[in-house]
Amino acid sequence: MSRRQESSRPRVAVVGAGSWGTTFGKVLADGGAHVTMWARRPELAGEIQEGKRNSEYLPGINLPRDMHATHHLSEALEGAEQVYLSIPSQAVRQNLKAVRPLISKTDAPIVSLMKGVERRTGLRMSQVIEQELGCDPARIAVASGPNLALEIAREQPTAAVIASISQETAEAVARRARNAYFRTFVNTDVIGTEFGGVLKNLIAVAIGIVDGVGYGENTKASIITRGLVEMTDFAVAFGAQPETLQGLAGLGDLIATCQSPLSRNNTAGRLLGQGYRFDDVVKQMNQTAEGLASVAPILQLAREVGVQMPIVEQVKMVLDGTMNPRDIAPHLTTDDDTPQGERTQNGQAGGGGALWRSIQRALDQFRNGGRGAAGDRP
Ligand SMILES: NC(=O)c1ccc[n+]([C@@H]2O[C@H](COP(=O)([O-])OP(=O)(O)OC[C@H]3O[C@@H](n4cnc5c(N)ncnc54)[C@H](O)[C@@H]3O)[C@@H](O)[C@H]2O)c1
Ligand SMILES: O=P(O)(O)OC[C@H](O)CO
Incomplete structure:
Protein backbone atom coordinates (compact mmCIF):
# COMPACT_ATOMS: atom_id res chain seq x y z
CA MET A 1 0.00 0.00 0.00
CA SER A 2 1.28 3.46 -0.91
CA ARG A 3 1.90 6.16 1.67
CA ARG A 4 -0.93 8.19 0.12
CA GLN A 5 -3.43 5.33 0.47
CA GLU A 6 -2.33 4.78 4.03
CA SER A 7 -2.63 8.43 5.00
CA SER A 8 -6.21 8.58 3.64
CA ARG A 9 -7.32 5.87 6.05
CA PRO A 10 -9.16 6.95 9.24
CA ARG A 11 -6.64 7.16 12.10
CA VAL A 12 -7.32 5.39 15.37
CA ALA A 13 -5.19 4.94 18.49
CA VAL A 14 -5.01 1.95 20.80
CA VAL A 15 -3.54 2.62 24.24
CA GLY A 16 -2.07 -0.62 25.61
CA ALA A 17 -0.27 -3.27 23.59
CA GLY A 18 -0.97 -6.43 25.59
CA SER A 19 -2.88 -9.35 24.14
CA TRP A 20 -6.23 -7.60 23.77
CA GLY A 21 -4.97 -4.16 22.78
CA THR A 22 -2.81 -5.67 20.04
CA THR A 23 -5.58 -7.97 18.85
CA PHE A 24 -8.04 -5.10 18.72
CA GLY A 25 -5.49 -3.04 16.82
CA LYS A 26 -5.35 -5.86 14.27
CA VAL A 27 -9.17 -5.95 14.09
CA LEU A 28 -9.23 -2.21 13.38
CA ALA A 29 -6.41 -2.35 10.83
CA ASP A 30 -8.02 -5.30 9.04
CA GLY A 31 -11.21 -3.23 9.00
CA GLY A 32 -9.46 -0.44 7.11
CA ALA A 33 -8.15 1.91 9.80
CA HIS A 34 -4.67 3.38 10.16
CA VAL A 35 -3.82 2.14 13.66
CA THR A 36 -1.19 3.44 16.04
CA MET A 37 -0.62 1.43 19.21
CA TRP A 38 0.86 2.91 22.35
CA ALA A 39 3.08 0.44 24.21
CA ARG A 40 4.53 1.28 27.61
CA ARG A 41 7.80 -0.49 26.83
CA PRO A 42 9.90 0.86 23.93
CA GLU A 43 11.09 -2.63 22.97
CA LEU A 44 7.51 -3.85 22.51
CA ALA A 45 6.64 -0.76 20.44
CA GLY A 46 9.73 -1.47 18.36
CA GLU A 47 8.80 -5.11 17.76
CA ILE A 48 5.28 -4.17 16.58
CA GLN A 49 6.49 -1.26 14.48
CA GLU A 50 9.44 -2.98 12.82
CA GLY A 51 8.68 -6.70 12.95
CA LYS A 52 4.85 -6.60 12.88
CA ARG A 53 4.88 -9.07 15.75
CA ASN A 54 4.02 -9.08 19.45
CA SER A 55 5.74 -12.30 20.38
CA GLU A 56 5.20 -12.04 24.13
CA TYR A 57 1.41 -11.65 24.00
CA LEU A 58 0.44 -13.06 20.58
CA PRO A 59 2.99 -15.70 19.63
CA GLY A 60 2.81 -16.81 16.00
CA ILE A 61 0.59 -13.94 14.84
CA ASN A 62 1.63 -11.69 11.97
CA LEU A 63 0.27 -8.19 12.42
CA PRO A 64 -1.01 -6.09 9.50
CA ARG A 65 1.35 -3.72 7.75
CA ASP A 66 -1.01 -0.86 8.63
CA MET A 67 -0.43 -1.34 12.35
CA HIS A 68 2.08 1.03 13.84
CA ALA A 69 3.38 1.41 17.36
CA THR A 70 5.18 3.92 19.51
CA HIS A 71 5.99 4.32 23.18
CA HIS A 72 5.26 8.06 22.95
CA LEU A 73 1.64 8.62 23.92
CA SER A 74 1.42 11.95 22.07
CA GLU A 75 2.48 10.29 18.80
CA ALA A 76 -0.09 7.53 19.20
CA LEU A 77 -2.94 9.94 19.91
CA GLU A 78 -2.11 12.54 17.27
CA GLY A 79 -5.01 12.92 14.82
CA ALA A 80 -6.88 9.89 16.21
CA GLU A 81 -10.56 9.87 15.29
CA GLN A 82 -11.25 7.19 17.89
CA VAL A 83 -9.23 6.18 20.95
CA TYR A 84 -9.33 2.63 22.34
CA LEU A 85 -8.07 1.82 25.85
CA SER A 86 -6.76 -1.63 26.79
CA ILE A 87 -4.66 -1.61 29.93
CA PRO A 88 -5.27 -3.40 33.22
CA SER A 89 -8.20 -1.75 35.02
CA GLN A 90 -6.17 -0.88 38.11
CA ALA A 91 -3.76 1.18 35.98
CA VAL A 92 -6.35 3.06 33.91
CA ARG A 93 -6.79 6.13 36.09
CA GLN A 94 -3.09 6.98 36.24
CA ASN A 95 -2.72 6.53 32.46
CA LEU A 96 -5.77 8.70 31.73
CA LYS A 97 -4.09 11.57 33.54
CA ALA A 98 -1.45 11.50 30.81
CA VAL A 99 -4.03 11.03 28.03
CA ARG A 100 -6.25 13.98 29.04
CA PRO A 101 -4.12 16.93 27.90
CA LEU A 102 -3.34 15.15 24.62
CA ILE A 103 -6.97 14.76 23.53
CA SER A 104 -8.43 17.94 25.04
CA LYS A 105 -8.96 19.51 21.62
CA THR A 106 -10.84 16.61 20.04
CA ASP A 107 -14.22 15.05 20.59
CA ALA A 108 -13.05 11.60 19.47
CA PRO A 109 -15.00 8.70 20.98
CA ILE A 110 -13.14 6.96 23.81
CA VAL A 111 -13.68 3.20 23.84
CA SER A 112 -13.00 0.97 26.83
CA LEU A 113 -11.93 -2.55 25.93
CA MET A 114 -11.45 -3.44 29.60
CA LYS A 115 -13.34 -5.83 31.87
CA GLY A 116 -12.62 -4.82 35.43
CA VAL A 117 -13.74 -2.41 38.12
CA GLU A 118 -11.41 -0.13 40.02
CA ARG A 119 -10.57 -1.86 43.30
CA ARG A 120 -10.44 1.32 45.41
CA THR A 121 -13.69 2.90 44.18
CA GLY A 122 -15.70 0.03 42.67
CA LEU A 123 -16.21 2.19 39.57
CA ARG A 124 -16.68 0.76 36.10
CA MET A 125 -14.11 1.75 33.51
CA SER A 126 -16.49 4.10 31.66
CA GLN A 127 -17.05 5.92 34.95
CA VAL A 128 -13.30 6.24 35.56
CA ILE A 129 -12.88 7.56 32.00
CA GLU A 130 -15.66 10.11 32.49
CA GLN A 131 -14.11 11.29 35.76
CA GLU A 132 -10.53 11.51 34.55
CA LEU A 133 -11.16 12.95 31.09
CA GLY A 134 -14.04 15.15 32.27
CA CYS A 135 -15.82 14.34 29.02
CA ASP A 136 -19.42 13.99 27.90
CA PRO A 137 -20.51 10.40 28.70
CA ALA A 138 -22.10 10.25 25.24
CA ARG A 139 -18.55 10.21 23.85
CA ILE A 140 -17.67 7.03 25.76
CA ALA A 141 -18.26 3.50 24.46
CA VAL A 142 -17.40 0.06 25.80
CA ALA A 143 -16.68 -3.11 23.83
CA SER A 144 -17.43 -6.54 25.24
CA GLY A 145 -18.40 -10.07 24.31
CA PRO A 146 -16.92 -13.57 23.95
CA ASN A 147 -13.57 -12.24 22.81
CA LEU A 148 -10.60 -14.43 23.66
CA ALA A 149 -7.75 -12.46 22.11
CA LEU A 150 -5.72 -15.26 20.56
CA GLU A 151 -8.71 -16.76 18.73
CA ILE A 152 -9.56 -13.38 17.20
CA ALA A 153 -5.91 -12.73 16.33
CA ARG A 154 -6.13 -16.05 14.43
CA GLU A 155 -9.10 -14.51 12.59
CA GLN A 156 -11.67 -16.96 13.92
CA PRO A 157 -15.20 -15.55 13.34
CA THR A 158 -16.38 -13.70 16.44
CA ALA A 159 -19.10 -11.29 17.54
CA ALA A 160 -18.89 -8.45 20.04
CA VAL A 161 -21.12 -5.68 21.29
CA ILE A 162 -20.36 -1.96 21.43
CA ALA A 163 -22.37 -0.04 24.03
CA SER A 164 -22.72 3.68 24.55
CA ILE A 165 -25.50 5.81 26.00
CA SER A 166 -25.34 7.49 22.61
CA GLN A 167 -26.63 5.28 19.81
CA GLU A 168 -24.66 7.44 17.39
CA THR A 169 -21.37 6.84 19.22
CA ALA A 170 -22.05 3.10 19.50
CA GLU A 171 -22.74 2.88 15.77
CA ALA A 172 -19.70 4.96 14.81
CA VAL A 173 -17.45 2.69 16.87
CA ALA A 174 -19.16 -0.48 15.65
CA ARG A 175 -18.69 0.60 12.03
CA ARG A 176 -14.99 1.16 12.59
CA ALA A 177 -14.38 -1.97 14.71
CA ARG A 178 -15.54 -4.67 12.33
CA ASN A 179 -14.14 -6.70 9.50
CA ALA A 180 -14.62 -10.03 7.77
CA TYR A 181 -13.96 -12.06 10.94
CA PHE A 182 -15.16 -9.63 13.65
CA ARG A 183 -18.81 -8.58 13.76
CA THR A 184 -19.97 -5.82 16.11
CA PHE A 185 -23.50 -5.32 17.40
CA VAL A 186 -24.66 -2.25 19.34
CA ASN A 187 -26.72 -1.41 22.40
CA THR A 188 -27.21 1.55 24.73
CA ASP A 189 -26.91 -0.44 27.98
CA VAL A 190 -23.42 0.53 29.12
CA ILE A 191 -24.02 -0.69 32.69
CA GLY A 192 -25.13 -4.17 31.64
CA THR A 193 -22.42 -4.49 28.99
CA GLU A 194 -19.64 -3.48 31.36
CA PHE A 195 -20.85 -5.48 34.33
CA GLY A 196 -21.34 -8.54 32.11
CA GLY A 197 -17.63 -8.42 31.24
N1 LIG B 1 -6.87 -10.88 26.47
C1 LIG B 1 -8.15 -11.04 26.17
O1 LIG B 1 -8.54 -12.08 25.59
C2 LIG B 1 -9.13 -9.95 26.49
C3 LIG B 1 -10.34 -9.93 25.79
C4 LIG B 1 -11.28 -8.94 26.08
C5 LIG B 1 -11.00 -8.01 27.06
N2 LIG B 1 -9.82 -8.05 27.73
C6 LIG B 1 -9.56 -7.01 28.72
O2 LIG B 1 -8.58 -6.11 28.19
C7 LIG B 1 -7.86 -5.51 29.27
C8 LIG B 1 -6.38 -5.66 28.98
O3 LIG B 1 -6.10 -7.04 29.01
P1 LIG B 1 -4.97 -7.73 28.15
O4 LIG B 1 -5.45 -9.08 27.89
O5 LIG B 1 -4.55 -6.93 27.00
O6 LIG B 1 -3.83 -7.78 29.27
P2 LIG B 1 -2.32 -8.15 29.08
O7 LIG B 1 -1.84 -8.58 30.40
O8 LIG B 1 -2.17 -9.06 27.92
O9 LIG B 1 -1.67 -6.76 28.68
C9 LIG B 1 -1.75 -5.64 29.50
C10 LIG B 1 -0.91 -4.54 28.89
O10 LIG B 1 -0.95 -3.40 29.77
C11 LIG B 1 0.40 -3.03 30.07
N3 LIG B 1 0.46 -2.49 31.41
C12 LIG B 1 0.55 -3.15 32.59
N4 LIG B 1 0.57 -2.29 33.61
C13 LIG B 1 0.48 -1.06 33.05
C14 LIG B 1 0.47 0.24 33.58
N5 LIG B 1 0.57 0.46 34.88
N6 LIG B 1 0.38 1.28 32.72
C15 LIG B 1 0.30 1.08 31.39
N7 LIG B 1 0.30 -0.13 30.83
C16 LIG B 1 0.39 -1.19 31.67
C17 LIG B 1 1.22 -4.30 29.93
O11 LIG B 1 2.58 -3.97 29.69
C18 LIG B 1 0.56 -4.93 28.72
O12 LIG B 1 1.04 -4.38 27.52
C19 LIG B 1 -8.33 -6.23 30.54
O13 LIG B 1 -9.28 -5.42 31.18
C20 LIG B 1 -8.99 -7.50 30.03
O14 LIG B 1 -10.01 -7.96 30.88
C21 LIG B 1 -8.88 -9.00 27.46
O1 LIG C 1 -8.50 -14.26 29.46
P1 LIG C 1 -9.63 -13.66 30.26
O2 LIG C 1 -10.10 -14.53 31.35
O3 LIG C 1 -9.29 -12.25 30.69
O4 LIG C 1 -10.87 -13.53 29.27
C1 LIG C 1 -10.68 -12.88 28.04
C2 LIG C 1 -11.94 -12.29 27.50
O5 LIG C 1 -12.55 -11.42 28.41
C3 LIG C 1 -12.93 -13.32 27.01
O6 LIG C 1 -14.01 -12.68 26.42
Missing part, protein backbone atom coordinates in the same frame (compact mmCIF):
# COMPACT_ATOMS: atom_id res chain seq x y z
CA VAL A 198 -16.56 -7.93 34.84
CA LEU A 199 -18.83 -10.52 36.42
CA LYS A 200 -18.21 -13.37 34.01
CA ASN A 201 -14.54 -13.19 35.05
CA LEU A 202 -15.52 -14.02 38.63
CA ILE A 203 -17.64 -16.98 37.55
CA ALA A 204 -14.75 -18.13 35.31
CA VAL A 205 -12.46 -18.12 38.35
CA ALA A 206 -15.02 -20.33 40.15
CA ILE A 207 -15.13 -22.69 37.15
CA GLY A 208 -11.34 -22.84 37.12
CA ILE A 209 -11.31 -23.68 40.83
CA VAL A 210 -13.69 -26.64 40.50
CA ASP A 211 -11.86 -27.78 37.38
CA GLY A 212 -8.58 -27.70 39.31
CA VAL A 213 -10.14 -29.73 42.09
CA GLY A 214 -11.21 -32.33 39.51
CA TYR A 215 -14.98 -31.87 39.53
CA GLY A 216 -16.80 -32.53 36.26
CA GLU A 217 -19.36 -31.08 33.91
CA ASN A 218 -22.39 -31.16 36.23
CA THR A 219 -20.61 -28.97 38.75
CA LYS A 220 -19.42 -26.58 36.06
CA ALA A 221 -22.84 -26.35 34.36
CA SER A 222 -24.42 -25.69 37.75
CA ILE A 223 -21.98 -22.88 38.45
CA ILE A 224 -22.37 -21.35 35.00
CA THR A 225 -26.16 -21.39 35.27
CA ARG A 226 -26.36 -20.07 38.80
CA GLY A 227 -23.51 -17.69 38.01
CA LEU A 228 -25.60 -16.11 35.27
CA VAL A 229 -28.34 -15.57 37.85
CA GLU A 230 -25.87 -13.81 40.16
CA MET A 231 -24.58 -11.71 37.28
CA THR A 232 -28.10 -10.71 36.22
CA ASP A 233 -29.31 -9.90 39.73
CA PHE A 234 -26.26 -7.77 40.38
CA ALA A 235 -26.28 -5.89 37.07
CA VAL A 236 -30.04 -5.27 37.11
CA ALA A 237 -29.78 -3.88 40.66
CA PHE A 238 -27.43 -1.26 39.22
CA GLY A 239 -29.74 -0.36 36.34
CA ALA A 240 -28.76 -2.85 33.61
CA GLN A 241 -31.28 -4.37 31.22
CA PRO A 242 -31.66 -8.11 31.89
CA GLU A 243 -31.57 -8.79 28.14
CA THR A 244 -28.02 -7.53 27.99
CA LEU A 245 -26.94 -10.29 30.37
CA GLN A 246 -28.52 -12.84 28.03
CA GLY A 247 -26.56 -11.43 25.11
CA LEU A 248 -22.96 -11.43 23.93
CA ALA A 249 -21.66 -9.40 26.87
CA GLY A 250 -23.32 -11.74 29.39
CA LEU A 251 -24.08 -15.34 28.52
CA GLY A 252 -21.87 -15.24 25.41
CA ASP A 253 -18.79 -14.13 27.28
CA LEU A 254 -19.60 -16.40 30.23
CA ILE A 255 -19.58 -19.46 27.96
CA ALA A 256 -16.33 -18.50 26.22
CA THR A 257 -14.46 -17.62 29.40
CA CYS A 258 -15.67 -20.58 31.43
CA GLN A 259 -14.90 -23.09 28.66
CA SER A 260 -11.55 -21.93 27.40
CA PRO A 261 -8.10 -22.79 28.69
CA LEU A 262 -7.02 -19.52 26.98
CA SER A 263 -8.88 -17.55 29.67
CA ARG A 264 -6.51 -16.12 32.27
CA ASN A 265 -9.31 -15.94 34.87
CA ASN A 266 -10.16 -19.57 34.30
CA THR A 267 -6.45 -20.46 34.48
CA ALA A 268 -5.95 -18.53 37.73
CA GLY A 269 -8.92 -20.38 39.22
CA ARG A 270 -7.55 -23.74 38.08
CA LEU A 271 -4.25 -23.06 39.85
CA LEU A 272 -6.15 -22.18 43.03
CA GLY A 273 -8.16 -25.38 42.70
CA GLN A 274 -4.94 -27.34 42.34
CA GLY A 275 -3.85 -25.98 45.69
CA TYR A 276 -1.63 -23.02 44.82
CA ARG A 277 -1.88 -20.07 47.17
CA PHE A 278 -3.14 -16.72 45.89
CA ASP A 279 0.35 -15.12 45.96
CA ASP A 280 1.82 -18.01 43.94
CA VAL A 281 -0.99 -17.77 41.39
CA VAL A 282 -0.36 -14.04 40.92
CA LYS A 283 3.36 -14.79 40.41
CA GLN A 284 2.61 -17.48 37.82
CA MET A 285 0.23 -15.28 35.81
CA ASN A 286 2.23 -13.06 33.50
CA GLN A 287 -0.93 -11.62 31.97
CA THR A 288 -3.88 -9.74 33.41
CA ALA A 289 -6.54 -11.78 35.24
CA GLU A 290 -9.00 -8.97 36.05
CA GLY A 291 -11.27 -11.16 38.15
CA LEU A 292 -8.76 -11.42 40.97
CA ALA A 293 -8.88 -7.67 41.66
CA SER A 294 -12.62 -7.30 41.00
CA VAL A 295 -13.90 -9.82 43.58
CA ALA A 296 -13.71 -7.58 46.66
CA PRO A 297 -15.20 -4.39 45.11
CA ILE A 298 -18.00 -6.37 43.45
CA LEU A 299 -18.97 -8.00 46.74
CA GLN A 300 -18.90 -4.62 48.45
CA LEU A 301 -21.24 -3.22 45.76
CA ALA A 302 -23.50 -6.30 46.05
CA ARG A 303 -23.82 -5.75 49.80
CA GLU A 304 -24.73 -2.11 49.24
CA VAL A 305 -27.72 -3.05 47.06
CA GLY A 306 -28.64 -6.23 48.97
CA VAL A 307 -27.85 -8.72 46.20
CA GLN A 308 -26.69 -12.19 47.21
CA MET A 309 -23.71 -13.61 45.31
CA PRO A 310 -22.91 -16.94 46.96
CA ILE A 311 -20.61 -18.16 44.19
CA VAL A 312 -18.58 -14.95 44.15
CA GLU A 313 -18.47 -14.99 47.98
CA GLN A 314 -16.90 -18.42 47.84
CA VAL A 315 -14.38 -17.38 45.21
CA LYS A 316 -13.30 -14.66 47.63
CA MET A 317 -12.97 -17.18 50.46
CA VAL A 318 -10.78 -19.40 48.29
CA LEU A 319 -8.66 -16.39 47.28
CA ASP A 320 -8.35 -15.40 50.95
CA GLY A 321 -7.37 -18.96 51.89
CA THR A 322 -10.36 -19.34 54.22
CA MET A 323 -12.13 -22.02 52.17
CA ASN A 324 -10.77 -25.28 50.83
CA PRO A 325 -11.46 -25.28 47.05
CA ARG A 326 -13.02 -28.75 47.45
CA ASP A 327 -15.80 -27.21 49.54
CA ILE A 328 -16.99 -24.73 46.91
CA ALA A 329 -19.48 -27.04 45.20
CA PRO A 330 -21.93 -27.86 48.02
CA HIS A 331 -22.67 -24.17 48.54
CA LEU A 332 -23.79 -23.24 45.06
CA THR A 333 -26.73 -21.13 46.06
CA THR A 334 -26.87 -20.35 49.74
CA ASP A 335 -26.15 -21.78 53.15
CA ASP A 336 -29.82 -21.33 53.98
CA ASP A 337 -31.40 -24.79 54.42
CA THR A 338 -34.76 -23.63 53.07
CA PRO A 339 -35.18 -24.80 49.45
CA GLN A 340 -35.23 -21.85 47.07
CA GLY A 341 -37.05 -21.24 43.81
CA GLU A 342 -34.85 -21.36 40.74
CA ARG A 343 -35.24 -17.73 39.85
CA THR A 344 -33.28 -14.54 39.94
CA GLN A 345 -33.82 -12.22 42.86
CA ASN A 346 -35.55 -9.76 40.54
CA GLY A 347 -37.90 -12.55 39.50
CA GLN A 348 -37.12 -12.66 35.81
CA ALA A 349 -36.90 -16.44 35.54
CA GLY A 350 -39.90 -16.99 37.82
CA GLY A 351 -43.63 -16.39 37.40
CA GLY A 352 -43.31 -12.61 37.56
CA GLY A 353 -40.56 -12.57 34.97
CA ALA A 354 -42.60 -11.90 31.86
CA LEU A 355 -44.50 -9.05 33.46
CA TRP A 356 -41.31 -7.60 34.89
CA ARG A 357 -39.57 -7.81 31.51
CA SER A 358 -42.43 -6.10 29.70
CA ILE A 359 -42.40 -3.25 32.24
CA GLN A 360 -38.63 -2.93 31.69
CA ARG A 361 -39.12 -2.89 27.92
CA ALA A 362 -41.79 -0.19 28.14
CA LEU A 363 -39.56 1.95 30.35
CA ASP A 364 -36.68 1.31 28.04
CA GLN A 365 -38.62 2.45 24.98
CA PHE A 366 -39.85 5.49 26.87
CA ARG A 367 -36.26 6.46 27.76
CA ASN A 368 -35.13 6.01 24.18
CA GLY A 369 -37.84 7.89 22.38
CA GLY A 370 -39.63 4.77 21.18
CA ARG A 371 -36.55 2.73 20.26
CA GLY A 372 -35.65 -0.34 22.33
CA ALA A 373 -32.34 0.09 24.15
CA ALA A 374 -31.02 -3.27 25.11
CA GLY A 375 -30.39 -6.40 23.11
CA ASP A 376 -27.45 -6.81 20.77
CA ARG A 377 -28.53 -5.17 17.53
CA PRO A 378 -26.46 -5.21 14.35
